[in-house]
Amino acid sequence: MKNKVRALRTQRNLAQGQLADAMGVSRQTINSIENDRYTPSLPLAIALARYFGVTVEEMFDDQDL
């Protein structure tokens, strides 16, 4: 699913590993989400949105569903 995780992360000068540690997942999982290869679970999507202070809808593009 297309998303703005990479854009939001780089805006805050965060490394994938730092975001992964904050979310309690692996760096590879963050990388997979950023490259649209993995759609996160609802709890992880909400945690990511809260972390960046945006809504889930702003972060994830549901047009390709």
Added chain:
Amino acid sequence: MIRICSRQFARSKWFLPLFSLFLGLVVFVASWIGGHLGAGAVSLALMAAFGLLILVAGRSETIRGLRGDGRDERFAQIDLRATAVAGLVLMLALIAAWLTQIATGHTGRPYDWLLAVAGIAYIAAVAFFRWRG
């Protein structure tokens, strides 16, 4: 509490190495009872070596995921798919072995009841997970 501890243990790097050692010990005892102490010792040594290898292996995601300490929701999904593929391959192998047995004039045992167990387990699991929602 027990559930949390067991989940933490399953996600520690000790899970697979200790499970391998446990399995090796079970095979060793079974072989010992069956009068094949040497074969049991070899199996135990192989399983212990595999566990040690996994324990000291590198930090690749595959190794950490298999070991237990690199598991997150994505790896849980990978694990589920890999288990499904392994189950499918096992079922196909059982069907092939069963058909070969029947075609060569044998009864098809024990492949017939192994296939029955697999089929019943699948239907029971579908019913259970549908009921659980």
